[in-house]
Amino acid sequence: MDHFHLRDGELYAEDVPLARIADEVGTPVYVYSRATFERHARVFREGLAGVGPAHFAFAVKANPNLAVLRVMQREGFGADVVSGGELARALAAGMAPGDIVFSGVGKQARELIQGLDAGIGQFNIESEEEGEELSAIAAARGLRAPSALRVNPDIDAGTHDKISTGKADNKFGVPIGRAAEIYARLSALPGLEMRGLATHIGSQLSDLAPLERAFEKLGALIAALRAAGLTVSHADLGGGLGVPYRQGDVMPSPAEYGAMVARVTRGWDVTLMFEPGRVIAGNAGVLLTRVVRVKQGVHDPFVIVDAAMNDLARPALYGAWHDFEAVRPSNRRMTANIVGPICETGDTFAMGRDIEGVEPGDLAIFRTAGAYGATMASSYNSRGFVAEVMVDGDKFAVVADRILPEAIAGAERVPDWLD
Numbered sequence: 001m002d003h004f005h006l007r008d009g010e011l012y013a014e015d016v017p018l019a020r021i022a023d024e025v026g027t028p029v030y031v032y033s034r035a036t037f038e039r040h041a042r043v044f045r046e047g048l049a050g051v052g053p054a055h056f057a058f059a060v061k062a063n064p065n066l067a068v069l070r071v072m073q074r075e076g077f078g079a080d081v082v083s084g085g086e087l088a089r090a091l092a093a094g095m096a097p098g099d100i101v102f103s104g105v106g107k108q109a110r111e112l113i114q115g116l117d118a119g120i121g122q123f124n125i126e127s128e129e130e131g132e133e134l135s136a137i138a139a140a141r142g143l144r145a146p147s148a149l150r151v152n153p154d155i156d157a158g159t160h161d162k163i164s165t166g167k168a169d170n171k172f173g174v175p176i177g178r179a180a181e182i183y184a185r186l187s188a189l190p191g192l193e194m195r196g197l198a199t200h201i202g203s204q205l206s207d208l209a210p211l212e213r214a215f216e217k218l219g220a221l222i223a224a225l226r227a228a229g230l231t232v233s234h235a236d237l238g239g240g241l242g243v244p245y246r247q248g249d250v251m252p253s254p255a256e257y258g259a260m261v262a263r264v265t266r267g268w269d270v271t272l273m274f275e276p277g278r279v280i281a282g283n284a285g286v287l288l289t290r291v292v293r294v295k296q297g298v299h300d301p302f303v304i305v306d307a308a309m310n311d312l313a314r315p316a317l318y319g320a321w322h323d324f325e326a327v328r329p330s331n332r333r334m335t336a337n338i339v340g341p342i343c344e345t346g347d348t349f350a351m352g353r354d355i356e357g358v359e360p361g362d363l364a365i366f367r368t369a370g371a372y373g374a375t376m377a378s379s380y381n382s383r384g385f386v387a388e389v390m391v392d393g394d395k396f397a398v399v400a401d402r403i404l405p406e407a408i409a410g411a412e413r414v415p416d417w418l419d
């Protein structure tokens with residue numbers, strides 16, 4: 001459930017008409033609903049109420065906006081970060097260092113140091129090599145880094161190939177067949193405090209079965225490690241729950257996910273950790289755009305909007321579907337190709353889509369843009385970085401300024417030897 005709804009014939013975010021935001025901030029602009037973030041955070045937590053001790057870390061990559069992170073912090077979430085930049089954001093948003101988990105296959109020495117200096121709660125080590133490096137850096141500082149070993153369970157999550165992470169030939173984690181041996185080795189290193197395992201098999205999962213198989217493998221590994229005399233007090237089950245992108249899509253609910261987790265992890269005797277991103281943020285944001293022009297096509301007309309693949313990359317990257325709705329529905333329909341202004345055919349949001357009739361100047365939204373939206377923006381075609389707004393009841397605030405093309409060009413220079 002979200003808070004973007006029709007009222008008196010026009011779309012609102014909570015109690016604010018989207019047209020007002022377009023007038024005051026311009027388009028394209030991402031609009032987030034605080035109430036929706038909070039609702040999703042609570043529904044997720046409630047869904048997992050039956051699993052015993054649990055820690056919730058919002059996957060910052062899904063939406064790193066500082067205001068969003070603050071909302072999550074106020075909901076009692078920590079952060080799952082994958083770079084020094086994300087770590088700095090989580091801290092700036094007020095998250096307790098101990099509630100931060102650092103994942104990622106390519107953490108650099110300076111990022112490991114940044115995490116150690118901040119006193120973060122857990123490093124999710126993705127390779128034996130990384131474990132050795134972290135241990136050496138921590139030991140040199142007289143520290144032991146609280147760590148989990150990320151395991152690649154070799155399971156096909158059944159999602160888009162580019163967002164699958166748990167197959168043997170994906171770059172993530174250590175192969176499950178070698179995990180016990182690597183865990184034992186890392187446990188003996190002076191700079192690590194090995195406290196558990198982590199796994200994450202992919203994103204936008206529409207089926208719980210692959211997750212369940214992955215968790216079963218993790219459970220067997222925990223038992224094997226303990227039988228070998230090793231300590232396991234934490235198990236990080238990652239994120240991955242899918243969200244409905246298309247009206248009518250049915251996805252597993254947090255309650256169904258929670259029931260599955262409770263069943264599979266019974267008797268594990270660990271603190272479970274979760275790293276949800278999309279399921280919290282996806283439907284808490286929309287991309288508000290204005291129709292620039294409607295151009296005749298050979299088949300369907302092209303609705304050219306002022307948002308483009310640089311603002312919302314998911315359709316171009318993954319062929320993803322985002323529902324498109326007019327802010328003031330006209331009650332007539334049209335079949336159209338929805339495209340942005342960028343000079344490549346990949347800049348297409350939808351082909352042959354049945355939509356409400358729109359005309360030049362009309363406002364419209366792409367739904368489910370709160371996760372992996374603004375954060376994946378670029379400045380391709382020398383377009384700026386899109387602005388972001390958060391709505392709270394009947395008020396709203398710009399939570400990220402639009403970065404103009406001039407500002408981006410301002411960071412460039414022509415060396416004097418080109419004069």
Ligand code: LLP
Nearest residue numbers: 059103200203204239240275276277278372
């Ligand atoms: N934990 C780890 C270690 C991850 O790699 C990810 C996402 C998450 C948690 C959060 O997963 P979620 O709950 O959001 O599914 N840009 C792509 C999605 C990439 C996801 C990468 N990892 C997209 O737009 O679909």
